[in-house]
Structure formats: C-alpha cells, structure tokens
Amino acid sequence: MKTNNFKKIAEEILSIAGIEINGNNPYDIKIHNEMFYQRVLNQGSLGLGESYMDGWWDCENLDEFFYRILYSKVDEKVKQNWKLLFKILSAKIFNRQSGARAFQIGEEHYDLGNKLYKNMLDKRMVYSCAYWKSAHTLDEAQEAKLDLVCKKLRLQPGMEILDIGCGWASFAKYAAEKYRVKVKGITVSKQQAELGKRLCQGLPVEIRLQDYRNISGKFDNIVSLGMIEHVGYKNYRTFMKVARRCLKDNSLFLLQTIGSNKSVNSTDPWIDKYIFPNGMSPSIKQIGTAIEGLLVMEDWSNFSADYDKTLMAWYENFNNNWNKIKSEYNERFYRMWKYYLLSCAGSFRARRNQLWQIVLSKKGILGGYKSIC
Numbered sequence: 001m002k003t004n005n006f007k008k009i010a011e012e013i014l015s016i017a018g019i020e021i022n023g024n025n026p027y028d029i030k031i032h033n034e035m036f037y038q039r040v041l042n043q044g045s046l047g048l049g050e051s052y053m054d055g056w057w058d059c060e061n062l063d064e065f066f067y068r069i070l071y072s073k074v075d076e077k078v079k080q081n082w083k084l085l086f087k088i089l090s091a092k093i094f095n096r097q098s099g100a101r102a103f104q105i106g107e108e109h110y111d112l113g114n115k116l117y118k119n120m121l122d123k124r125m126v127y128s129c130a131y132w133k134s135a136h137t138l139d140e141a142q143e144a145k146l147d148l149v150c151k152k153l154r155l156q157p158g159m160e161i162l163d164i165g166c167g168w169a170s171f172a173k174y175a176a177e178k179y180r181v182k183v184k185g186i187t188v189s190k191q192q193a194e195l196g197k198r199l200c201q202g203l204p205v206e207i208r209l210q211d212y213r214n215i216s217g218k219f220d221n222i223v224s225l226g227m228i229e230h231v232g233y234k235n236y237r238t239f240m241k242v243a244r245r246c247l248k249d250n251s252l253f254l255l256q257t258i259g260s261n262k263s264v265n266s267t268d269p270w271i272d273k274y275i276f277p278n279g280m281s282p283s284i285k286q287i288g289t290a291i292e293g294l295l296v297m298e299d300w301s302n303f304s305a306d307y308d309k310t311l312m313a314w315y316e317n318f319n320n321n322w323n324k325i326k327s328e329y330n331e332r333f334y335r336m337w338k339y340y341l342l343s344c345a346g347s348f349r350a351r352r353n354q355l356w357q358i359v360l361s362k363k364g365i366l367g368g369y370k371s372i373c
Contacts, residue, residue: 006037006038006041007021007034007037009037009041010036010037010040010041013074014029014069014074016072016074017068017069017071017072017074018068018072019065019068019069026059026060026061026064027059027060027061027064027065027067027068028059028060028065029057029058029059029065030057030058030059031056031057032055032056032057032058033051033054033055033056033057035056036051036056036057039051039056044269045268045269045270046269046270046273048270049270049274049336049339049343050270052335052339053274053332053335053336053339054332055335062338062339062342062343062346063311063312063315063342063343063345063346063349064346065346066342066343066345066346066347066350067345067346067347067349067350068346069346070346070347070350070352071349071350071351071352113191113325113328114168114191114195115324115325115328116325116328116329117168119317119318119321119324119325120314120317120318120321121138121142121314121317122138122139122141122142122143123139124139124142124143124146124170124173124174125167125168125170125195126142126145126146126167126170126171126225127167127168127170127226128145128167128225128226128256129145129226129256129258129303129306129307129310129355130142130144130145130306130309130310130313131144131145131148131303131306132144132306132309132310133303138310138313138314138317141306141309141310141313142170143174146170146171146174146175147174147178148357148372149171149223149225149254149256149357150174150175150178150179151372152252152254152299152357152359152371152372153221153223153252153254153359154221154252155175155179155181155221156179156181157179157180157181158180158181158182159179159181159182159220159221160181160182160183160184160219160220161175161181161182161183161184161219161220161221161222161223162183162184162185162186162215162217162219162221162222162223162246163183163184163185163186163222163223163224163225164186164212164215164222164223164224164227164242164243165186165187165212165224165225165226165227165228165230166183166185166186166187166192166196166207167187167189167192167196167225167226168192168195168196168199169183169185169192169195169196169197169199169200169205169207171183171185171223171225172185172196172200172203172205172207173199173200173203173205176200176203176204176205177203181204181220182204182205183204183205183206184205184206184208184217184219185205185206185207185208186207186208186209186210186211186212186215187207187208187209187210188209188210188211188230189209190209193207193208193209212227212231212239212242213238213242215242215246216246217246218246218247218248219246219247219248219251220248220251221247221251221252221253221254222243222246222247222251222252222253222254223253223254224243224253224254224255224256224257225256226256226257226258228255228257228282229257229258229276229279229280229281229282230276230278230279232278232280233263233264233265233280233282233286236282236286236287236289236290237289237290239290240290240291240294240295241294243294243295243360244294244295244362247361247362248362249362249363250361250362250363250365251361251362252298252359252360252361252365252369253295253359253360253361253362254357254358254359254360255287255356255357255358255359255360256355256356256357256358257281257282257287257355257356257358258281258307258353258354258355258356259281259282259283259284259287259302259304259353259354259355259356260280260281260282260283260353260354261283261351261352261353261354262283263282263283263285263286264280264281264283265280266280267279267280267281271340274336274340275340281353287358291360295360295361295362296360296361296362296363296364296365297358297359297360298359298360298361298364298365298368298369299357299358299359299369299371300356300357300358300359301356301357301358301371302354302355302356303355303357304348304351304353304354304355305348305349306355307344307345307348307353307355308345308348308349311341311342311344311345311348312341312342312345314341315338315341315342315345318337318338318341319338322334359371
C-alpha cells in the first residue's frame, strides 16, 4: 500500500475524534516523518507511542489529543491488529505477575531513580492519585488524600498498620507522625525501600523489600494505595486472601486502585513495554469476584477526575524540572515520560479509567460503616 493510502486511512480514523493532521488546533498532530502512517496502522498503540518517542510526530497538547481519541472511542472502532491479539492470548495462558516476576516492576519503573520522582511528585513523594476537593496545590492535595485514608481507616494511636506497596513510605510517615500508629510497609523497589527507611528514621515504621504473597502477621488495619494494578487478574483472589489472613476480626482494609470500565486481562502494549510491565487495572466485576466470600465491601468512592489533575501536576513538575535531571537521561526518555503522563491524563479525562477507594472489612462493621468522602 502506498504512503498516500496509509495517510488517507489515518485521516479518516483521526477525523472520528475531530483531529486533523497538520491542523491548527493544539490537539492536532504534526507529522515529521511520512512513514508514521504505515507504522501506526501496522503496530497500533505501540507504533503510536514509539513513533512519538522517535520524534516522528508532535502535538502541542498531548493530553487533549488523547482525551479526544479516547472519548470518541476511536480505538474501539478500529480493528485491532494480530500482535495485540497475540498479547491478549498470551496473558490468558501465562501468569505474567507470578512470584518470579514480582520484582520486575520495581526494577524497571520505580528504580528509574529517586531523583526523577523527587522532581516530579509532591514533597512527600506520593505516587498515587491526590484528593483535590479542597486543595489548591499538589502538596495540599496529597496530604488531603493521606488524611482521608487515615480517617476512613479510623486510625487510633498504637494501632499496627500494614501498607502493601508502600512506595517511598509517604503514607507510613504521615500516619506515624499524625496518628501515632505503627506501620509495616512492603515494596518491590530497592530504591523505594532505601529512601523510605531514611525518611522514616526515628518513627515506628518498618519498610521491607518483599512480595505481598510472603506477608505474615495480623494487623489492626491494612492500606494499599495504587499497588493492585501490578497484581494481575490471575492473582486478585490471592491478593484478597492475603489481606483477609492479615486482618484482625474488626479491622478495615482500604484499597485505592485505578479501575477499568470493563474486565481485561492485558494492558495497552506501549504502557506494558515502557512504563508498567505486567500491569493492568481491575474492573468492578474482577474486584467483586476476588472478594466474594472473603471480605465485606463497606464503602466505594470514585474520584477519577482527580487523577487527571494529579497527572497534569506531575507533568508540570517533570517538565519544569527537566533541566535538573536531564544529564541522567536522554531526549527519548523525556518524550517517553511526557507521553506517559499526558496520555494517562487524557484517559482519565475521557473517563476511560477510574480511581476507586474501597473500604473492606473482614466480617462487616457492626452498625454499618459511615463514609466520610
């Protein structure tokens, strides 16, 4: 097929979202390499992302480009190629989030360098959705989220809390300082564990480099903020069994997760290859199946629009601070990270992804659980 034919097809596809090639709107795309059309039509989202990383095209407002693409459901209207179908079939056959692979996400994403995340995140280094209800800055919104979690868990001084996927110990440090609880946090990232330990020196906080399947002990409450996205649909039930095993009878488990509008067993090929290997977001059905007979759902909140705002704040920090860290990376990494943050912002804006905070109990709270969100 000639280049002009590939271009014509691309124009027809993008027109569904009201996007023009080399148009004048900030969400239109500018093509620098005519091979772009064939590459994207042959490789789908992977080709789209890689061609952007290679500088084959640009867009003034990537977040708006993706918002329009996803809100108009262009991806659902275009037949998927065989490579994506193979990826989906592979996910059904293999357990890509097995114990042997548990530390891969830590090595390939969270261990990219603490300096990167310090220059992108808030002062507490919270790498999950903030809560913007009454906040004006990222620092305020992340602190509001941490406090909301503490209140939803009804924390009391002296309680022992388990944090599954503790990151740089932002929640552990906040809860120990403000609510005087003891926290045990686990992560699969060496760099997160090392920095988390330093940040929590002098506090009743223990940080371990550990897979969630190997957790032991009983806790007054459990929290997991943005970690189940790395668990995989084959392991959701195991994850919930671990939570139940570690909960005391009258305890609460707060789970914060990106949510999918439909059940999936794989993720976007570009995100899987470059950002979150083996990751995927659970659906309501998948979470419901995982907790059935194990845990009681007490409360379920959705503030997905807050993740759009959080991602845009992260991008602003990353972009503004790029000169401080660019000596440790390269231009292709800059374009990759920009693409990651802004494409995800567009996805939340289009409501293709959700952000849920779910409060679960072991046997049900006597008298009921009253939401504060």
